[in-house]
Amino acid sequence: MTAEFRLRQAWTIARLQLRRVFFSKRSSWVYLLALFPSVPFFGHAIEVKLSQSRYASRVTAAAILESIREGDTDEEVLKTAGEPVHERKFRRGPRGEASVEYRNLIYFDGERRWFLHFEAGILQNKRSRPLIDFEDDRKVFAGVFQYFYLRLAVFFGCLGIFMNLFRGEILDKTLHFWFLAPARREVLLAGKYLAGLIAATLIFATGAALSFGLMLWPQDAVELSAFWRAQGPEHLFWYATAAAAGCVGYGSLFLAAGLLVRNPVVPAIVILFWEGINGILPAALQKFSVLYYVQSLAPIPPPMDANAPALIQLLMSPADPPSTVAAVCGLLAVTALVLWIASRSVQRIEINYGTD
Amino acid sequence: MSAPEIVFQEVSKFYGEVLGVNHVTLRIPSGITSLVGPNGSGKTTLMNLMAGLIHPDRGVITVRGLSPRDPERLMRITGYATQYDAAPRGVTGLDFVTTGLLLAGHGKQEASRRAWKSLERVGMNEAAHRKVAAYSKGMRQRVRLAVALAHDPEVLILDEPLNGLDPLVRAETIALFHEFAAQGRHVVLSSHVLQEVDVISDRVILIANGMIIAEGHVRGVREEIHEHPSQYIIRCRDASRIAALLFEQDHITQVQVHEDRLGLLVATRNQREFSRALTRISLAGHTVESVVAADENVDALYKYLIGGGR
Amino acid sequence: MAVYKRGYTRYQGALTGHWARFFVLPRFAWRRLLEQRLVVILLVAATFWPLLCAGFIYVSNHADLLLGFDQKMSAFLRIDSRFFVIFMNAQSVFAILLSAFAGPSLIAPDLANGALSLYFSRPISRVEYVLARLLVLLGMLSLVTWVPGVLLFFMQSAMAGWSWFASNWQLGVGVFFGFLLWILLVSLVAMASSAYVRWRIVAGALVLGVFFVLAGAAELTNAVLRVEWASAFNPGRAMNQIWCAMLGADPIPGPNATFCFIVVSIMAALLLFVLNRKLRPVEVVS
Numbered sequence: 001m002t003a004e005f006r007l008r009q010a011w012t013i014a015r016l017q018l019r020r021v022f023f024s025k026r027s028s029w030v031y032l033l034a035l036f037p038s039v040p041f042f043g044h045a046i047e048v049k050l051s052q053s054r055y056a057s058r059v060t061a062a063a064i065l066e067s068i069r070e071g072d073t074d075e076e077v078l079k080t081a082g083e084p085v086h087e088r089k090f091r092r093g094p095r096g097e098a099s100v101e102y103r104n105l106i107y108f109d110g111e112r113r114w115f116l117h118f119e120a121g122i123l124q125n126k127r128s129r130p131l132i133d134f135e136d137d138r139k140v141f142a143g144v145f146q147y148f149y150l151r152l153a154v155f156f157g158c159l160g161i162f163m164n165l166f167r168g169e170i171l172d173k174t175l176h177f178w179f180l181a182p183a184r185r186e187v188l189l190a191g192k193y194l195a196g197l198i199a200a201t202l203i204f205a206t207g208a209a210l211s212f213g214l215m216l217w218p219q220d221a222v223e224l225s226a227f228w229r230a231q232g233p234e235h236l237f238w239y240a241t242a243a244a245a246g247c248v249g250y251g252s253l254f255l256a257a258g259l260l261v262r263n264p265v266v267p268a269i270v271i272l273f274w275e276g277i278n279g280i281l282p283a284a285l286q287k288f289s290v291l292y293y294v295q296s297l298a299p300i301p302p303p304m305d306a307n308a309p310a311l312i313q314l315l316m317s318p319a320d321p322p323s324t325v326a327a328v329c330g331l332l333a334v335t336a337l338v339l340w341i342a343s344r345s346v347q348r349i350e351i352n353y354g355t356d
Numbered sequence: 357m358s359a360p361e362i363v364f365q366e367v368s369k370f371y372g373e374v375l376g377v378n379h380v381t382l383r384i385p386s387g388i389t390s391l392v393g394p395n396g397s398g399k400t401t402l403m404n405l406m407a408g409l410i411h412p413d414r415g416v417i418t419v420r421g422l423s424p425r426d427p428e429r430l431m432r433i434t435g436y437a438t439q440y441d442a443a444p445r446g447v448t449g450l451d452f453v454t455t456g457l458l459l460a461g462h463g464k465q466e467a468s469r470r471a472w473k474s475l476e477r478v479g480m481n482e483a484a485h486r487k488v489a490a491y492s493k494g495m496r497q498r499v500r501l502a503v504a505l506a507h508d509p510e511v512l513i514l515d516e517p518l519n520g521l522d523p524l525v526r527a528e529t530i531a532l533f534h535e536f537a538a539q540g541r542h543v544v545l546s547s548h549v550l551q552e553v554d555v556i557s558d559r560v561i562l563i564a565n566g567m568i569i570a571e572g573h574v575r576g577v578r579e580e581i582h583e584h585p586s587q588y589i590i591r592c593r594d595a596s597r598i599a600a601l602l603f604e605q606d607h608i609t610q611v612q613v614h615e616d617r618l619g620l621l622v623a624t625r626n627q628r629e630f631s632r633a634l635t636r637i638s639l640a641g642h643t644v645e646s647v648v649a650a651d652e653n654v655d656a657l658y659k660y661l662i663g664g665g666r
Numbered sequence: 667m668a669v670y671k672r673g674y675t676r677y678q679g680a681l682t683g684h685w686a687r688f689f690v691l692p693r694f695a696w697r698r699l700l701e702q703r704l705v706v707i708l709l710v711a712a713t714f715w716p717l718l719c720a721g722f723i724y725v726s727n728h729a730d731l732l733l734g735f736d737q738k739m740s741a742f743l744r745i746d747s748r749f750f751v752i753f754m755n756a757q758s759v760f761a762i763l764l765s766a767f768a769g770p771s772l773i774a775p776d777l778a779n780g781a782l783s784l785y786f787s788r789p790i791s792r793v794e795y796v797l798a799r800l801l802v803l804l805g806m807l808s809l810v811t812w813v814p815g816v817l818l819f820f821m822q823s824a825m826a827g828w829s830w831f832a833s834n835w836q837l838g839v840g841v842f843f844g845f846l847l848w849i850l851l852v853s854l855v856a857m858a859s860s861a862y863v864r865w866r867i868v869a870g871a872l873v874l875g876v877f878f879v880l881a882g883a884a885e886l887t888n889a890v891l892r893v894e895w896a897s898a899f900n901p902g903r904a905m906n907q908i909w910c911a912m913l914g915a916d917p918i919p920g921p922n923a924t925f926c927f928i929v930v931s932i933m934a935a936l937l938l939f940v941l942n943r944k945l946r947p948v949e950v951v952s
């Protein structure tokens with residue numbers, strides 16, 4: 001039996017398994033998880049586009065809006081600034097006392113929205129925000145990628161996909177069909193891992209790329225073409241790579257966990273906890289986590305939650321983000337180690353559909 | 357090429373504390389061999405060991421010279437229809453058989469051709485496009501047989517293959533086994549019913565409590581089962597005296613006096629001789645209060661298998 | 667068969683009443699649940715915070731004597747709606763954990779092993795089966811939620827006197843009904859996920875996953891759209907808003923309680939729909 005024969009066999013196994021991963025009803029939630037962030041980004045884009053076309057006829061010069069002061073009355077404001085793009089009036093007051101009339105006006109100066117808040121006819125509060133802010137949106141995407149994709153979606157998605165490869169088949173009492181094939185157990189493991197990897201990578205990299213695209217869609221054309229000429233393609237590439245790297249790392253972890261542990265909740269919680277406290281561990285220990293390598297691959301570091309307690313912020317300072325090459329090599333090393341452990345245990349595993 | 361035999365040498369398998377099989381030594385030549393025994397006797401365990409789905413704690417197994425730890429070569433010549441009544445989710449009968457063949461390394465067209473042939477052999481080609489999960493019990497049984505047959509194996513291991521089949525299909529299936537065996541292949545099957553496999557198999561292996569009780573041709577098995585040591589507990593007044601008397605008999609293999617000196621554990625190879633000996637002893641004036649079979653296995657097993665106390 | 671040969675007579679003796687039979691299901695389930703080590707550990711762990719709160723109530727009722735009338739300190743020590751909302755938020759986490767570990771073992775094994783057809787071959791209907799299972803969870807989760815909550819309320823009433831009770835009675839009512847709502851939602855999530863995936867263990871993971879992912883998705887939507895209403899889709903946050911309204915505490919910024927309540931009701935309806943779809947003794951394979 002040559003190596004080539006075994007490779008081909010692994011590929012056959014991967015193909016058969018892929019069909020099950022991709023088209024089974026059971027994995028539909030993985031798609032949901034991967035594609036979900038696209039929905040708010042799409043909503044954001046639509047909202048911006050609609051507002052732009054709706055506001056186009058009622059632009060107020062920025063200088064006029066600048067000149068409005070807190071303490072002005074609503075009538076004065078309406079006279080100088082003209083018709084607002086949006087207006088809301090309501091009354092509210094503490095129980096048993098006379099209610100106060102509130103009034104909110106929104107103006108648009110072509111780029112920014114101005115929010116004016118009146119109480120009893122007097123301007124109390126004036127704020128302005130750009131209708132769309134490329135810089136800010138990119139930061140939001142970075143946050144979504146780091147917190148939702150890497151820590152939540154890829155984590156739980158890989159948990160589902162890769163645990164299913166062995167533990168799921170044991171629960172279904174179908175694992176023996178694979179073991180009755182004339183293939184070495186390592187070849188089977190490789191084939192299944194490959195299938196899971198291809199599926200997870202495709203689903204999550206595509207999901208992240210789609211969200212990225214939807215985030216870019218409503219942006220200003222000039223800014224956008226500048227972005228594409230500069231760091232744009234690079235960002236897209238590294239986001240996709242980081243998603244794929246997450247799948248490589250978490251995939252191998254959960255594949256091994258599915259072989260070694262009976263209850264997937266236990267390793268899930270253990271790994272989640274380990275990766276969660278990873279940021280505050282000594283530098284030497286940080287190297288033994290998937291997140292450490294993967295998050296450094298993303299082009300923008302995770303934005304710190306401003307509300308987090310100071311102590312946590314202090315502790316969270318990542319030791320020393322590895323260079324890209326080191327990150328890739330480190331991740332591959334961790335993966336190879338875990339896969340080696342998995343291949344040892346798949347040799348020993350017995351068909352023993354116990355009570356579950 | 358070594359001899360085309362399936363060989364067990366001193367094989368033991370434990371599930372934690374529970375005994376699976378114990379000290380099994382067997383040589384199974386080609387032809388139809390039936391494993392017969394009651395529920396939980398270790399038939400499935402033996403078959404899983406042969407196919408490498410579980411590994412022995414002690415002992416060595418070879419299947420036609422191949423180790424079950426080498427599925428790459430073993431599974432090329434082995435087809436195993438397990439007792440697990442499960443199929444992958446949402447596959448049709450045809451998919452199910454084809455998948456097995458693709459895994460065995462056949463090309464797409466070859467796989468589909470063989471799958472059809474195999475389904476036809478078990479009479480399932482009409483239902484080939486329906487989901488396995490929607491099959492009746494007998495249909496699932498047959499489609500698993502088709503999966504085991506599809507790659508034309510030399511060793512066919514079938515766990516309770518006749519369960520749930522109607523009489524017509526049963527006859528066809530048995531004919532299929534004969535056809536296989538006539539080509540010098542191994543067909544190993546298991547059953548609870550000795551009469552059923554009695555007629556079709558070349559050899560029968562009787563198994564109870566994880567131990568091989570008897571093996572050989574069916575007629576031989578019947579005789580052998582009477583010679584198997586069986587154990588009795590005797591309650592009596594002077595245990596040591598009776599123990600001495602019993603031990604003089606050569607069909608007695610073991611005598612053990614209970615701590616309270618009022619009981620005996622006796623193993624005998626010949627039940628008829630044993631009861632005669634007991635009669636003599638009581639006639640000689642020794643009080644025997646009760647005689648209880650300690651392991652009713654062999655006796656009960658035999659009755660159970662043959663149906664009624666023949 | 668000839669009439670004179672017919673020996674069979676139907677059982678004519680007394681039967682237990684309908685409700686006695688109904689309670690057979692929860693009775694045995696409770697006993698089985700309490701045999702699980704993890705459940706017991708969680709139940710014990712869940713008493714920690716209520717005990718701490720009880721200590722706090724004690725201190726707050728005796729602090730005046732010790733501290734005199736320090737304004738700031740007495741404001742901090744006041745037992746009010748905020749105190750109870752914080753208490754409820756902490757205990758609600760235990761409700762999730764308990765339902766994740768105990769809930770799925772109620773339904774998933776029945777479905778996986780085809781026990782439903784056995785139940786339904788007794789005089790038990792589908793609705794009754796669901797109610798019985800719900801009752802098990804309700805009882806279990808009550809132990810960590812409103813039972814300690816109401817006990818704390820009465821403890822405070824006893825210590826602070828009639829006038830406190832008269833002006834704060836709605837706190838007790840709010841704690842009871844607020845927790846009941848939460849228990850209902852959590853139990854429905856647990857039952858729907860175990861009916862959906864049918865594996866006890868995976869269903870437990872799914873329960874945790876639902877709360878995790880919904881929270882993540884809600885925060886994400888808020889961040890992308892720069893809004894606050896999406897918090898209503900985070901069950902924990904939504905419930906917090908509802909509790910604040912029920913207990914009359916100052917709500918934290920976010921969607922208002924009515925909107926949250928509507929969203930939670932829709933979620934519950936969806937979960938019931940899943941239960942209804944998946945809880946069948948026989949699955950038709952298409």
Ligand SMILES: Nc1ncnc2c1ncn2[C@@H]1O[C@H](COP(=O)(O)OP(=O)(O)OP(=O)(O)O)[C@@H](O)[C@H]1O
Nearest residue numbers: 352353371374375376394395396397398399400401
């Ligand atoms: N997975 C397991 N875990 C623990 N014990 C097991 C397991 N599988 C089998 N056993 C035990 O091993 C013994 C032999 O079981 P086995 O399945 O081989 O019996 P069998 O002869 O096939 O029975 P049946 O006729 O019911 O199929 C039994 O005592 C059984 O309880």
Ligand SMILES: [Mg+2]
Nearest residue numbers: 399400439515
């Ligand atoms: Mg068996």
